[in-house]
Each structure stands twice: as C-alpha cells, then as structure tokens.
Amino acid sequence: MKNLIKFFVSLLLLASCTTKSPTLSELPKSETDPLPSWNEGTSKSVIIDFVTKTTTSGNSDFKPEADRIAVFDNDGTLWAEQPMYFQLAYAIDFIKKESENHPEWKKKEPFKSLIEDDIKHVMEGGEKALFEIMMVSHAGMTSDEFQKSVSDWLNSATHPKTGKPYNQMIYQPMVELLEYLRANGYKTFIVSGGGIDFMRVWAENAYAIPPYQVIGSSIKSKYEIVDGMPVITKLPELNFIDDKAGKPVGIYQHIGKRPILAVGNSDGDYEMLKYVTTGEGARLGMFIHHTDSIREFAYDRDSHIGKLLKGLDDAPQNNWLIVDMKSDWNKVFNFK
Amino acid sequence: MKNLIKFFVSLLLLASCTTKSPTLSELPKSETDPLPSWNEGTSKSVIIDFVTKTTTSGNSDFKPEADRIAVFDNDGTLWAEQPMYFQLAYAIDFIKKESENHPEWKKKEPFKSLIEDDIKHVMEGGEKALFEIMMVSHAGMTSDEFQKSVSDWLNSATHPKTGKPYNQMIYQPMVELLEYLRANGYKTFIVSGGGIDFMRVWAENAYAIPPYQVIGSSIKSKYEIVDGMPVITKLPELNFIDDKAGKPVGIYQHIGKRPILAVGNSDGDYEMLKYVTTGEGARLGMFIHHTDSIREFAYDRDSHIGKLLKGLDDAPQNNWLIVDMKSDWNKVFNFK
Structure with missing residues (x-):
C-alpha cells in the first residue's frame, strides 16, 4: 500500500490557467521565437534541433505526424508542486x-x-x-x-507562497514548449501520478490539452441511473497508480504507441523516460531541474516531494537533457 | 464470469483496411455529397441536420469544437461481426x-x-x-x-463468406460518416467491447482513428526490462470489460467528458446511447440495424452475436435513429 501514498501525493498537484500562447502556426517560423521564455543555450538548442529534425521531410530522423507523440509529467514539470501537491x-x-x-x-x-x-x-x-x-x-x-x-x-484557493490562484502556478516556458510542439504536428499528453479526474477539470484551459489526452492515477467508477438520469459515480476503490513503472503501462493503455519525447522532473518519471528514449529512431528525454529558490523552489536529491536522484545520476549515460530552471528560463510564471 | 464470454466475444471482432475516403475538407461543401453511400431519406437527413446545427455558429444547438465528441461501437457498427467476431x-x-x-x-x-x-x-x-x-x-x-x-x-486470413481480408470488411457508409464528422470539427472515438490492443493494430489505417482514440476491453500489462530493452508485456489477467454499463465507464476513463453522438448496433451499446443522449443540448444516438441478408447479414432480436432487442423496443421513446442497412445504404463494403 506504499503506492497509496504516491497516489495521494500525486493526486495533490493540479490547477488551471486560462493563458494561451500566441498561435505560432499563424506566423512564419523565421519571424518569431517559439520559446521566448527560454534563454539561448544548450537546452533551447537541443529542443529546437530535435523538433526541426523530426519534422523536416527528408531528414533521416523525420517522423510522420502519427508518431509525433510527446508526454509530460504534470506536478513539478508543468506546474509547481511545493510546498505540497x-x-x-x-x-x-x-x-x-x-x-x-x-x-x-x-x-x-x-x-x-x-x-x-x-x-x-x-x-x-x-x-x-x-x-x-x-x-x-x-x-x-x-x-x-x-x-x-x-x-x-x-476559483477561491490561493498558493501560500505567491498568493496566486493555483491554476496560475504553471510554468510559462512549458506552456510555450507545448504550443511549439503542437504547431509542429505533435500531440501532447499529460502522464501524471496525480489524479486523472482532478487534472481534467482545468488542464484544457491551462495547457490546451483536452481531457482525453490526460493520463493519471484513478479510482474506480460506475454507471448508474439516478433520478432517471445516467451518471458516473466515483467509487472508494483504487483503479490505477500512474507512477514509476506504472507510467509506461498508463501510456500503453491510453495512447497505445511509444511516444518519442518525454519530460519529467522526478524519479517517478524515470521509467517513463527510459521507455520513451530507448525505442527506434530519434528520441528526446528531459528532466526539469528545480534550481531556482528565488522565483520558484530549489530541490532534488533529498526532497520529500519530487525527489530527483537516480534521474540526475543516470542522465548522462541515457543522453537525457537536464533543464536548469534558474539559468535556462528567463521567466517562470506568467501571473496576471 | 459471464463477462468473460462477452469480453472474448468482443475481443473477436477486429481487422483493418487501408482505404481512405477522399478528404472532404479540401472541397467546398456545396459541391460534394459528404455521404455518397447513404441513400437520400430520413437517416441521412437526420445526420446532416444534426451536424449542421451543432456546427453552425449562432444556432441554439451550436457546440464548440471541444465538445464535438462522437463515439462508435466497432463490431457490427464499423465492420462486420458475422459469422463470428x-x-x-x-x-x-x-x-x-x-x-x-x-x-x-x-x-x-x-x-x-x-x-x-x-x-x-x-x-x-x-x-x-x-x-x-x-x-x-x-x-x-x-x-x-x-x-x-x-x-x-x-495479411493472410480471409472472411469465410466474401473471401476478402478481414480488414476490408468495413462499412463504407460509416467510413464516410467518420470523415464527415471530422471535417466538421468532431473527434471520433471507438468504444468497443472488443480488445483495445487488437483494434489499435489496424484502426488507424481502416478508419483514420489513432490508437489513443480507441477504447476497448483489456487485459493487464506490465513494464519490464528484457535484454536491456524496456518493453510492455501483456499479462493473463483481465483488466476492464468495455461492454454494456462498462461503456460509459470506459468513456469516462478515457475521454473524460460526455460525448454528444453515439452509434452502436446491439444491446451492448444500450447504456452508451442512453448516457450520451441524455445530457444537455443537442444529442444524437443511432443503431445500425442489420437488415440486408444479401449484401451483409440480417439479424437482430434472436442473434447470438449483436443481439438488438431492448434497443429496438426503446428507440422511439429515446428518439434514437434506426439506420436500416438495406434501404439506407447504397453500398456496404468497398472491396478492392
């Protein structure tokens, strides 16, 4: 039942934001920076190179649109997760x-x-x-x-550190990355240890990711007629834990093919990155590293939430990109 | 364990076809019939009226694209299911x-x-x-x-009656309906009692429905490293039965919102139609009725496979459309 803690912890990390990036696809690529909140440097280059080569017809790493599938952890990857999910x-x-x-x-x-x-x-x-x-x-x-x-x-609660609604605690550079990928024919999915039904309430407004592209932990539910109306009732019974080795299983159950890009921030994402980055052809795995104690929170190896230890140690041998929030991002949140 | 039979039966109904409809979206709507294999009549009118009113801005039944979700049973609805799944x-x-x-x-x-x-x-x-x-x-x-x-x-087996590959046993009028819906901003999903992994092998070629829009019955699976490579292994353990009252649950788990259009052909689809057609606003439910013994198979109330009894009885009071294959379709298959 150790998984239950993970489940609950992951159940605790969602919220929404109505911000939408400008639609890059409407502008010629050369006239706009698709990732304005990302500083120039290795991380930004690696991302743009990967997207360019996988979407350039004739390139040996070219992928048809049907195979352009990108998966993202949520807590600590797309929005904050401190001081508690x-x-x-x-x-x-x-x-x-x-x-x-x-x-x-x-x-x-x-x-x-x-x-x-x-x-x-x-x-x-x-x-x-x-x-x-x-x-x-x-x-x-x-x-x-x-x-x-x-x-x-x-609509009522606010984050204890920033005083902002939880659904504004999303990372602007990641919103830009999601939009950049979609503008290049990628389908973007959330694959989170958090509760699938909790995320689906706000993920479409926050990230432009529709409910059917959100995968997470779940409890069972049943169909019944109440007062003549068919409803779905949520049951007090665990259904699936979408964490660690559960993430590749969740991907298989919901997506049905191996993605080519995965982003996480903790060792709970290790198996997902491993699964995604060891298939055939070009693949990209990255960890968001929480290094900015001023603008966000700094934590990794010893953190109770979002622990990143094995991922940091094994990143070089797996050729995974470590995104340094402090140096790679010129903006973290986009508060209104 | 009665469900196991249903599961296996539903596991037994899949195959693929590489035929793709002409892309209607490339042509002006007025110059082409979006449903050429459908005869003029009530069924065709009801379908076109529904799609028109739900996609016409300003109409009281207009739905934003995010809510244009259509679900289809597979066996007996999108492809044949006789003489056995x-x-x-x-x-x-x-x-x-x-x-x-x-x-x-x-x-x-x-x-x-x-x-x-x-x-x-x-x-x-x-x-x-x-x-x-x-x-x-x-x-x-x-x-x-x-x-x-x-x-x-x-690539090797053929249907006992037609001698054609199983993945050509798909209904051309339904392929046209799927394409027509997508050309009008609808997302199309399969919600089948059949095996999810079996369908995903061929559904993208057959219907242009990607694996992540296929929902079905499933067995459990696990993630493991075999010879240094991460793989998903399928386990001899039942995971989910996507039939009868399981269909609305499968829709909730995978899609996360109530669709507005549902098509089935048997009483296994009854709860799905009920769930989809009792929400707010414009909704459409329909049964494909197998009435053509010459071009396909004729069966309903007493059939072991694809039994349609309660659905026929309750269709009028639920305002569900009964599509008569013999009179509504001028073509059933599109064999090469």
Missing part, C-alpha cells in the same frame, strides 16, 4: 469545508487533526490516513459533482 | 498455428477440439475454455509481438 491542498480544503456537515469528524482521526491544521499528525497516520482523506474528498460523488467541487476550489 | 477468428488461427510448438495441446481441451475444428465442442467448454483461448492468444507476449501477430494474420 496542489491536489492534497484541494483535499484538505474540501474536508475542512465539508466538516460542517460531518460533526463526527471532530472526534475521528485523521479528520480531527486535519480540521485543527495539525498536518504533521495527519501524516503520522500513514497510508491509512491518506487513503481516508482521498476517498472522502474524491469518491462518493458523481463526476459532475467532483468537477464542480474542484472548479469552485480553483 | 473477427477477433475470435484471429485467436483460433493463432492457436492452430502455434500448436506446432505445443504438442501437449493435442491432448488438452479446449485446444484439442479447436485444432480439430470442432468449434461446437470448444464452445461447450464455456467461459473457462474461452478464457484459456483468450489468454493463450493475447497474453504472454510483448506489445510489439502481439501487434506483429495481428498484422501478420490480417
């Missing part, structure tokens, strides 16, 4: 709000500690506590009710 | 071919009867027999090995 922040706020209707929670752990803001004590409850929090905040609702609950939260 | 034909051929490497099968049921072409006796073995056939023919391989096995079969 955003999906956990949602779950905590949900339970606090719902506690008015559940007086029994004031006497029952882990809810008692959670309501009293004693998160340390909640965490001491281990997987069992996290599982109870997850099920109370993600199951027992219809799909529409859950969607509304997440939407309402995004 | 094509995926079962694949499984039987696979086992016969592999029996050379498995002398023990000659003494072991259900393989003994299968090798001796005594399909009746195989079927008497019930779910257990079908499960064994399915697992031997679909599990224990890597994803690449399975894909090659299905491809090789499609």
